[in-house]
Amino acid sequence: MKNFPKHCSTSLNKSKIINAFLIILTAGFLSTSVYSVNSSDEGMRQESSGYERYILTPEPGPEPRINGPKVFGARPKSPFIYRIPCTGERPIVFSAAGLPAGMSLNGSTGIITGSVPGESKDYEIEFVAENGHGTYKRAFCLIVGDTLALTPPMGWNSWYIHYNRVTEQHMRNAADAMIESGMADAGYMYVNIDDCWMKKRGDAPYRDKDGAILPNDKFPDIKGMVDHIHSHGLRAGLYTSPGKWTCANYVGSYSREEEDARKFAKWGFDFLKYDWCSYLPRGFRKKDYARPYIKMGRLLASQERDIVYNLCQYGMKDVWEWGARTGGNSWRTTGDLGLKKGKELPGFYYIGLENAKYHEYAGPGAWNDPDYLLIGWVGDALVGMGEGKPTNLTPDEQYSYMSMWALMAAPLFFSGDMEKLDPFTLNILTNSEVIDVDQDPLGRQGHIIRHADNQLIMAKPMEDGSLSIGLFNLGEEEMRISISWKELSIDGEKTVRDLWRQKNIGAFNGKFSSIVPSHGVSLVKIY
Secondary structure: OOOOOOOOOOOOOHHHHHHHHHHHOOOOOOOOOEEEOOOOOOOOEOOOOHHHHHEOOOOOOOOOEEOOOOEEEEOOOOEEEEEOOEEOOOOOEEEEEOOOOOEEEOOOOOEEEEEOOOOOOEEEEEEEEEEOOEEEEEEEEEEEOOOOOOOOOEEEEOHHHHHHHOOHHHHHHHHHHHHHOOHHHHOOOEEEOOOOOEOEOOOOOOEOOOOOEOEOOOOOOHHHHHHHHHHOOOEEEEEEOOOOEOOOOEEOOOOOHHHHHHHHHHHOOOEEEEEOOOOOOOOOOHHHOOHHHHHHHHHHHOOOOOOEEEEEOOOOOOHHHHHHHHOOOEEEOOOOHHHOOOOOOOHHHHHHHHHHOOHHHOEOOEEEEOOOEOOOEEOOHHHOOOOOEEOOOOHHHHHHHHHHHHHOOOOEEEOOOHHHOOHHHHHHHOOHHHHHHHOOOOOOOOEEEEEEOOEEEEEEEOOOOOEEEEEEEOOOOOEEEEEEHHHHOOOOEEEEEEOOOOEEEEEEEOEEEEEEOOOOEEEEEEO
16 A cells, blocks of 8 residues: 555544545445435426536535645745635635745635745645635645645646647636636646647757747747736646657657756646657667656656646556656556547446556555546547537436546546536536545545446545445446445444535435436445
8 A cells, every 4th residue: 555645633644544445345235225316306407408407516605615625735945826716705805824934825816825835844724715604714734745746636638629729828718717617616726738739740940049848839928828827826737748759749858858847847837747659769678668757757856846747658567556656646547538439338437447446556646547527518539639519428427427536536637628618517527525525635546346237336435534435327227226334344323415416315324225327326425
């Protein structure tokens, strides 16, 4: 099991992490009383068109509610920017008790800026949000040390909607939309360019006089773009390859890693996706798979800012076993989800089931990455990086998709069109209680309890001692799916809460059961 960094006193230590994890290691089957999660329930909001009639998530109330991670990692003396995610009627007045010296909070925007303290230690902070409807307080632990991404990163990536059409204006618009849509209030913070921002092969010169990479003509002011993203309290990310050329045949970082890492930091980027693509140097051997990632990882760690490091290596050579040793904060465990066409189920199920095998390797600062959330208005990689269109996933499949990613503590990166967000897609993306499952500071990836007879049950232990459970129906007809307390190594009366509807179902003793629609899910918390 992975070694976890220590948290503030309000979080769990390593022994409690292990004890909590042990309760999900057995499997079985029993029938029980029934709770229905059918998509035709009367409790669903009935809107005028499209998928809006399937919305389950209640709209946030006017009173403030602070969301996002409870723990956050930063390296000593790095520049710091953080926007307190908070729903509620604006204006909201923010304050923070225990904020370290060198950091300041804008009480109107909730944006914290400044520098991380030079001493490696835990800083226990209390955020407060207040408006005319009430006051909300939330503990926040800033852990200054060597580990970033103590909870899975959340944000947006340009690839599956803009592909090689991506422009600087797309990125600026995405940052604006992250604020205006409320995604930032739910905890999304990274706005990331994928491939195709640099010069294309044949469009030399590729680099400036200092050897650093040049953006193409669609990015006339990349530093200004990053500043725009930061002005919202958000963070900016970008992409390159250790090869000479990226996957889309744009210039990569091969032999110029040092110059590029320095340039990325100078521009102000906070996240790097490093994609294998064309990396096959002369004399390459299988044991060298980690080599380019180690090199870039060391360079990023030496920069005077925090850059979260995402390895895009498609699971080759068991990357989950060594990704953390390169300095990686997450690593792709499979091929591209957008290229996965399932025979009986949508592709995300197969990608998710593969990713779920490696649960023991995930934890704070080091996450298995099953690829992006491809819902809403999204492109089609199977037709050659085509223009966007509405997803062909059913509402129940989209609930299953988000539920599975949350239970697996996956990085949550939406890759659809930020300028065409609709109420149903936002209902999937911004449910605070579902996101809390993903962002739980215990940092355990959910474990498969059962996968048989068109049923999948996953369980994720939570910091507060509860369990988040997903009952997935993989079949073509609705079915009853049951879970017993014996299977979960718990006993006594427990409260069960429906996380998508954000309401308690009731008290149960010994077992719980749901009628789950085809390709749907019952996502509950047992406590």
